[in-house]
Amino acid sequence: MMSSSTAFLLFLSLCKLFTSCFSGTIPMYDSFLQCLSTVSTNPIPKDQVSSILYAPANASFSSVLQAYARNRRFNTGSSPKPAIIVTPLQESHVPPVVLCAKKLGVEIRIRSGGHDYEGISYVSDVNFIILDMFNLRSVDVDVAGETAWVQAGATLGELYYRISEKSSVHGFPGGVCPTVGVGGHVSGGGYGNMIRRFGLTVDHVVDARIVDVKGRILDRKGMGEDLFWAINGGGGASFGVILAFKIKLLRVPKTVTYFRAEKYLGLTPNFNDVVSQYLNTASKIDNNLFIRLLLQIVPPPNHNSKTVRSSYVGLFLGNSENLISILNHDFPSLGLTKQDCFEMSWIESLLRWGNFGNGTKPEALLNRTPAGDVSFLKRKSDYLQTPIPKHILDPLWNKMLELGNTGLAVNPYGGKMAEIPSTQTPFPHRAGILFKIQYAVSWNQEGEAADREHISQIRALHSFLAPFVSSNPRQAYLNYRDLDIGTTDHGLHSYEEGKVYGHKYFMGNYERLVKVKSMVDPENFFRNEQSIPSLNRSRNRNQTGSESCEPGFCRNIHRRL
Numbered sequence: 001m002m003s004s005s006t007a008f009l010l011f012l013s014l015c016k017l018f019t020s021c022f023s024g025t026i027p028m029y030d031s032f033l034q035c036l037s038t039v040s041t042n043p044i045p046k047d048q049v050s051s052i053l054y055a056p057a058n059a060s061f062s063s064v065l066q067a068y069a070r071n072r073r074f075n076t077g078s079s080p081k082p083a084i085i086v087t088p089l090q091e092s093h094v095p096p097v098v099l100c101a102k103k104l105g106v107e108i109r110i111r112s113g114g115h116d117y118e119g120i121s122y123v124s125d126v127n128f129i130i131l132d133m134f135n136l137r138s139v140d141v142d143v144a145g146e147t148a149w150v151q152a153g154a155t156l157g158e159l160y161y162r163i164s165e166k167s168s169v170h171g172f173p174g175g176v177c178p179t180v181g182v183g184g185h186v187s188g189g190g191y192g193n194m195i196r197r198f199g200l201t202v203d204h205v206v207d208a209r210i211v212d213v214k215g216r217i218l219d220r221k222g223m224g225e226d227l228f229w230a231i232n233g234g235g236g237a238s239f240g241v242i243l244a245f246k247i248k249l250l251r252v253p254k255t256v257t258y259f260r261a262e263k264y265l266g267l268t269p270n271f272n273d274v275v276s277q278y279l280n281t282a283s284k285i286d287n288n289l290f291i292r293l294l295l296q297i298v299p300p301p302n303h304n305s306k307t308v309r310s311s312y313v314g315l316f317l318g319n320s321e322n323l324i325s326i327l328n329h330d331f332p333s334l335g336l337t338k339q340d341c342f343e344m345s346w347i348e349s350l351l352r353w354g355n356f357g358n359g360t361k362p363e364a365l366l367n368r369t370p371a372g373d374v375s376f377l378k379r380k381s382d383y384l385q386t387p388i389p390k391h392i393l394d395p396l397w398n399k400m401l402e403l404g405n406t407g408l409a410v411n412p413y414g415g416k417m418a419e420i421p422s423t424q425t426p427f428p429h430r431a432g433i434l435f436k437i438q439y440a441v442s443w444n445q446e447g448e449a450a451d452r453e454h455i456s457q458i459r460a461l462h463s464f465l466a467p468f469v470s471s472n473p474r475q476a477y478l479n480y481r482d483l484d485i486g487t488t489d490h491g492l493h494s495y496e497e498g499k500v501y502g503h504k505y506f507m508g509n510y511e512r513l514v515k516v517k518s519m520v521d522p523e524n525f526f527r528n529e530q531s532i533p534s535l536n537r538s539r540n541r542n543q544t545g546s547e548s549c550e551p552g553f554c555r556n557i558h559r560r561l
Contacts, residue, residue: 074119113181152183196415
């Protein structure tokens with residue numbers, strides 16, 4: 001017979017399998033099951049509740065958890081796991097989840113596509129559940145009204161495909177990765193390869209539905225213009241649960257042109273000339289033309305040693321003849337010819353940008369699983385207000401070759417972006433910005449040593465470029481989430497902590513976001529490592545010297561690599 005001390009030790013060891021003893025399989029599951037079916041606002045029938053709740057003991061728990069975890073750094077055996085995953089089947093299921101999470105003192109992480117680079121939507125170091133929106137994925141296209149309602153759990157690929165089903169002359173300026181979830185992408189100020197012609201996703205949102213901290217489903221009229229402004233670029237997860245956006249569809253030509261040109265350091269005689277002309281031209285060229293520059297360390301064709309490859313990937317909203325005329329005048333060093341260009345429909349161009357093979361049918365955009373294996377990864381961002389000087393290019397290549405794996409993606413602004421005031425949405429990086437830079441490193445080896453090695457590389461390259469990018473603050477892009485630039489402590493979550501990263505993501509718009517947050521979520525229920533804090537919460541703490549804690553919240557957050 002087991003002694004009482006042995007039984008107690010066994011109990012403690014079992015508790016460690018989960019976030020806390022409070023979130024053990026049976027207690028948490030049963031608590032939510034009971035609460036969701038009895039909550040005062042729109043209770044969910046018990047037969048429906050059991051079909052949307054997954055506890056760790058459920059056979060499908062791991063597959064549901066991993067299905068939308070797009071960064072293996074936060075999908076290992078040692079990664080913190082949620083106490084429960086909730087997968088609502090309809091919008092009316094979401095308000096009870098919010099109310100029950102508040103009642104039970106558990107934090108919500110909201111996931112639409114799982115592409116957030118720091119895993120914030122599915123990992124936390126405090127007691128938490130995942131509210132996974134993947135079942136809420138309808139796309140209702142109104143061609144006559146040139147709008148569409150799209151739910152937060154839909155992917156960009158699904159949105160684009162549904163638009164193309166109804167019209168060959170309409171599109172939307174979102175990202176080019178088809179498996180990204182709409183909820184996070186749009187609310188964070190998403191962009192794509194039509195940014196210079198049309199601006200951001202949030203520049204074309206006309207309505208939304210959100211569940212607020214009181215469990216109410218609100219549209220634009222119900223939430224008011226302040227909250228509507230905040231969720232259009234300020235990150236929806238700080239303010240509530242985004243259910244859907246109503247977007248304005250945009251006219252695109254029946255024929256667009258795609259191209260990709262590659263140059264290799266040491267093999268292309270004018271390699272630096274092409275890069276330098278790009279940096280001085282791409283943000284000023286015709287607004288219908290977007291050219292992304294990818295800088296990567298690779299072995300050239302038929303070579304073993306690695307060098308720097310520059311890839312110029314372009315979309316022109318027009319035919320190849322007009323494109324070549326523009327490039328010959330403004331970017332002649334690229335040397336593009338008509339034979340390098342491919343004319344196609346807008347939806348076909350998205351397949352090219354998504355790295356699908358030639359001849360792939362648009363239905364491939366409906367696949368919610370990314371091509372290839374999910375990697376360990378780290379991303380960072382910067383903004384250029386002046387071109388990187390030409391004499392810095394060789395030192396930059398040397399640094400990249402020394403580090404070995406970190407690459408850069410350079411995205412031109414200008415055009416429509418320079419015409420929109422920085423305060424129109426929370427996204428402030430408008431006039432005066434020439435380029436956005438994404439730093440990228442990915443690896444396949446599991447373990448802390450590999451993590452440290454690769455993350456130190458990307459940090460080193462980020463540090464190298466510091467003198468040439470924006471400063472005071474050094475601006476960063478919210479959708480390229482980067483915990484290096486500052487985090488909040490779950491036990492404090494103060495205005496001052498939030499300001500460290502808030503000014504980098506939002507600049508002068510941070511203060512307005514804090515005011516909106518304090519108004520709509522005064523107790524700071526919706527929170528994560530880089531959410532917008534509530535002034536009310538800070539004032540309460542300052543007045544009392546401490547703040548009361550809900551179960552599981554009074555712990556310092558683990559500073560992840």
